[in-house]
Amino acid sequence: MQTMYNRTITALNKMHPEHFPLEEFTYERFKFSWNSVQARAFGRRLPWTAMVPFADCLNHTNVQTKYDFDVDNNGVFRLFPTGNNHYPQGAEVFNSYGRRPNENLLMDYGFAILDNEWDDVSAELRNTTSTLYGD
Amino acid sequence: MSHAVGVSTELDGDELRQRFYEWLQNHGARFPKIKWPSNDTESGSRGAIATENIETGEYMLEIPACLMMSPPNAFVDPEIGAILRENENKLLHGDLLITVFIAHELRKGDKSFYSPFLSILPEPGNISEWEESDLAHLQVCTAVPVPVSK
Numbered sequence: 120m121q122t123m124y125n126r127t128i129t130a131l132n133k134m135h136p137e138h139f140p141l142e143e144f145t146y147e148r149f150k151f152s153w154n155s156v157q158a159r160a161f162g163r164r165l166p167w168t169a170m171v172p173f174a175d176c177l178n179h180t181n182v183q184t185k186y187d188f189d190v191d192n193n194g195v196f197r198l199f200p201t202g203n204n205h206y207p208q209g210a211e212v213f214n215s216y217g218r219r220p221n222e223n224l225l226m227d228y229g230f231a232i233l234d235n236e237w238d239d240v241s242a243e244l245r246n247t248t249s250t251l252y253g254d
Numbered sequence: 255m256s257h258a259v260g261v262s263t264e265l266d267g268d269e270l271r272q273r274f275y276e277w278l279q280n281h282g283a284r285f286p287k288i289k290w291p292s293n294d295t296e297s298g299s300r301g302a303i304a305t306e307n308i309e310t311g312e313y314m315l316e317i318p319a320c321l322m323m324s325p326p327n328a329f330v331d332p333e334i335g336a337i338l339r340e341n342e343n344k345l346l347h348g349d350l351l352i353t354v355f356i357a358h359e360l361r362k363g364d365k366s367f368y369s370p371f372l373s374i375l376p377e378p379g380n381i382s383e384w385e386e387s388d389l390a391h392l393q394v395c396t397a398v399p400v401p402v403s404k
Contacts, residue, residue, distance in 0.1 A: 127350055131337070138334050143361045144354075152356035154378035156349045168349050169324035170356070171317050172371040173278055176290050178301045189319065196322065198315040205312075206304040211295040212288050212314065213302075225392075226381050 124149045158228055161196075163217075164188065171196050177214035179224070181236055184215050270373050277321075277370035284316040323368060328355040 124146050131139040159175040162168040165188050174186070174196060183202035189195070198214065206212050216224075220238045221231035265273065271291065290302040308314045320327070325342065328351065329335045342351055359366040366372065377383070 123350075127345065127354065130345055131341075131354070135334075135337055138337060144357055148357045148360050149353065151377070152353045152360065153349070155356065155375055156353050158378045159375075160349070160352065165324075167325045168352050169322045170352065170371075172274075172321050172323075172368075173283060173285065173290070174315055174317055176302060178295075178299075194319045196317040196319070197313040199313050200308065200310050203310065205310045206308040206314075208304055208307050209294070210304050211297075211301045212304050212308065229378075229381055229384070 120150055120153065121146070123153070161186065165196075174198055174214070177212055179216045179219075179228070179230075180213045180232055181218075182213050182215050184213070265373075270370075274370045274374045278317075281321050282316075282318045283321060285314065287314060321371075323352060323355060323359070323371075325351055328352070331355070331358065334358055 128139065128141065128144045128149060132141050132144070156168065156170070159170060160168050161171050161174065164186055177198075183200065183204040184198060185201045186196060186198040188197075190197075200206060216228075218237050219227075219235075221235045222238075224235075225231045287304055287306045287308050288302050289305050291300045292303040293300060294303055295301040325338075329339045331338070334354075338346060338351060338355065346354060356372070359368045360372055363369065381389075
């Protein structure tokens, strides 16, 4: 993170010191911005990475949701439940951040969910044929 | 209440959320069946609640492009827009463009158009910020430590 800050902000400051003063583009501010983008931004179905206020306030769980953007040049980001997903009155409204195992959720967002269907374990299997049928 | 990294304001949490709501609505955001924040979730932690049934395929949340912190909106910033555009895909590849744009808006404080949004953002709960003692809870007590080669 420190390296990324140095490369980016120091370079901008060298080129345009009047617009990128180091005392205002602080490491803390940069880190907060970068971490907020990693935790909240949308991008997979957008032409670029972007922050979408309010859409980023929904919690994650394994539900089917989709979003679209600028359909027929409407200039709007829209989020909706898909598949067999819907939200009855009084239920929590979730968004899915993707098919993520707990390890991934914990590292990127600092939470995990119970009975996560995308969790996996790896087990090593040895070929025992030679033991069973060997001479 | 002062924000850790820039957006300084005298407002408390409820007032900040109220300002955020008004900002969203004044600029055409729509989410008529969603209440946020609410602690009436099954888990009890803060989340969003459906105030009426939301059907499959129903646009439950609509946010106009003008409210998004996106490259097109960054490029029209009077001070650094042109510089950001020049360095897009070069120095400011990937998520760096939006990161620098956010840092620039934080720097403007309450003068930023995005201040009602930025001032409700929590400190990101990335695991890299956790205390050692909390990280220790993630260890499986039955697991045997294995030396990792360098």
